[in-house]
Amino acid sequence: MENHLLSWIVWIPIIGMVAVTLIPRDHSNAIKWTAAAAAGIQLIFALVLLAKFDLTTGDFQMYESAQWIPSLNITYQLGVDGLSLPMVVLTAILFFIGIFVSWKIDKAVKGYFALLLLLDTGIVGVFLSLDFFLFYVFWEVMLLPMYFLIGMWGGPQREYAAIKFFLYTLVGSVLMLIAILALYFTCGQTFDMITIMETASPNLAGVTWWGMDAMKVIWVLLFIGFAIKVPVFPFHTWLPLAHVEAPTAVSVILAGILLKLGAYGLLRVNYSMLPDAVWWFAGAMAILGLINVIWGALCALAQTDIKKLVAYSSINHMGYALIGMAAVIAAGEMNGGNYAAAQAGLNGAVFQMFNHGTISAMLFILVGVIYDRAHHRDINGFGGLASSMPIYSGIVALAFFAGLGLPSLSGFVSEAMCFLGAFPVFRTIVIIATLGILLNAAYFLWAFQRMFLGEMNEKYKDLPEINGRELFTIIPLAVITILFGIYPWPFLKYIGETMNVIIDQVVAIGSMASVM
């Protein structure tokens, strides 16, 4: 087991899935507990991984490798570094919580939990795989359970939401497949991501296709693939719909982890394999990030459906991460060699990914709590809930404050880091983006005011308070949010070395370019 820790983390949910499918379908409690056990074991393993992780290096660890299809050089390779570690832990936490969030599902329980566990394996597999083919297979494996989870257990428009999600994502992934194949053939027919990281840049240098830089073409193909997942404006239109229609736990996972996959892919693939093009695209990325921030915030402001508001807030929040990622070029010589700014930006971006994972998960769970009681999500339909559900209101206040970036909560730290990093290179963009924070505060506070303060809506006078199971799902996330808001250092220590490696890759290319 020592050496196969990563494999266990990837495959435990599948074992759980098989176990779930073997249970007769009327034993719904057994099914739920089996799923919870699988997710729980995965979480324990993820924590073991956290404990075993070597903080002193930014390279891949716990490396596993096995032959798969020798004739194509496809291998089964797993490894973890500071970028994937927080994402894996986040996934394990959110799935464990997600199982309990879904406790009240009563339609086709067996299928639901089996698909949830399959989704789990797909996601963790993407984070851990170091073989591009494996990466792609896991990437696609996620689509099927997502389609069913939204399409079968979702809201009234679920079918449309599910197919839209599927089509959008598939467009991205087929473009990605072409880019992967192009990399495969330029890097000596290998899918080994580490080898591609080392050889892609030199092999593609100077290659042009139809007058365009091959590197840029591949970069853009990959970018579109990942941007649809993030989602980056203008590829975001699937997201609000999917979020609104999905059942609570799926929304939690969608916002908490699936969106991170896009950002993860950008860092793992675009940044690490084709760093040259980062220089060329960073400006555009910062602008796209800015659009995400402002557009997401404005849309959120206009919503009357609380779930849709939270969905648009995700677009808004991922914008900060994009701006932070773009900041990596600050470290280049032509930009003054401000290594600290690049570090702040990149660390901030990954931290923002993690924080958004916990905060948006909290928000969606809380939305689910009120929806289960009131059976609607219209912000204007509530009012004065604070007096009927004081504990619930308090937690919502905490989540909203975390979402709007209140200092001493984790969201503030990561947003501030993104801005700090980006400021030296993208001054104007950062200044405008800070306005986004203002809008951000506006939509959360306004929604809070309408729902929880003011006249008590008589209809909801007797709503039951948040219950123990729901608190159980919320409290760990709230604790993380507060803890990292006050003391973010442990998190940054885990990711720091790997971020330095990525910055070095980008900078090495950049200084070369400036010499030439």
Added chain:
Amino acid sequence: MSNLQSLYYYWPELILTVTILAGIIADLFYAPKDSGKTMYWILGGLILTAFALKLAADSPVATLFMGSIALDPFAWFFKMLIIAATVIVMLMSSKSTELLNYRVGEYYVLMGIMVFGMFLMVSSIDMIMVYLAIEIVSIMSFVLAGYLKHDLSSNEASLKYVIYGAFSSGIMLYGFSILFGLTGTTKLFEIGPALAAMDSSGNFAIMLSAVFILAGFGYKISAVPFHFWTPDVYQGSPTPITAYLSVAPKAAGFAVLIRFFSAVFGSNNSVMAGLVPVSDVLPWPHILAVVAVITMTLGNLVAIQQESVKRMLAYSSIAHAGYMLMGLPMMSSEGIGAVMLYLVMYLFMNLGAFFIVMYVQTKKDGETFDAFSGLGWEMPLVGIAMTVFMFSLTGIPPTAGFIGKYYLFAAVIKAGPTFYWLAFAGAINSVISLYYYIRVIRHMYLIGERSESIHVPAMMTSILILALAIPTVVLGVYWTPVADWVSNSLVFAFPAM
């Protein structure tokens, strides 16, 4: 090799011939309601033939019957594929209710003859043989498509098939005659050098014959613009025959297309090393690429609009012919290998999809999307299997269809930037196809009431469904044996000159 010597290497086909004759004779002794038992004769004969082929696997690469039949791993590969498809379709047919009202002895015998024709198709290296083989297959197909005598749409299918078939084989024959006129020989491998030795005055004639011949082959694999027969024939034919037509003759069509064009228009010593003589006259690879893109796009776009799942699958099979054509313009062994690998994957997923359509026809009395509503709840096995087939046809990992597409894309991209647009077109088409494939899944699970009672298909049906669904998944995860088989089969017979 002389005719007598050749017979020694021809015994798998001889077993097949004896099987067909035995089937005809046996059928005479069955009462009409028992005539289905003829199937066992043919089935047994096919299995014997497969064994014979297996034993003959290490026979030398040679040409038989004075240079008119090739004995090579390439043909061997397709023969095995054809037998597999036929066995599956025969088992499917035995479960079909459409055929219940008819005497089905000849049905199985005709399929046996068709197998023989396809064996000839994949191995003939003489224009006359090519033509005869294609005609054997076509005429049997006409009869089988119209087998439901009392069903008007089946009659229509047969008649349309005959008319289109006659037309396109006539055109193809005209193309052959031009080639014969230019070179004075019918042997494919003599035509190539003869053409290469000609001056440019014959260019127009070569071009004309190439286009005419392509029309004939294009009809066989239902490539646009020679596809017009496909939807109506596929819809009207008995469902097992539709499944059969969409796989076996198509595979044989690809085999003959590859062999013919590589031998005649390719350079002689290495297959597909480049279509030397003709590519000067015509931008040949680009024409094939454009045909591929138009075929897949049209197939997909029209499939979206269908209300009948069977007809949707007919258009989807046009689209799949388009995907497979993507492997040919590069003229590389990777490309051909990708087509062959795709055919293996396609065999399982497409036959599986058609089998489930047939099963739903018998249970729900319809083949429209509505007939599939709620099916996933009512028949979990059928629903899950159909989901697997649909995802595989879309090309989503981890299914066989993805691996097939992967090889095709890889072959295209390996050939360099010239054909990148082709890979893009294929990729975008995969996304379009998702829309209609997933519609089936949507009907099975998302629309329709959840039923509390579960229907489990009969034993044989379940086994057959699993026999098709399990490989569709397993080959998506581990396909080394198939890939090895394909790469070992890329050996072509050439007559010593």
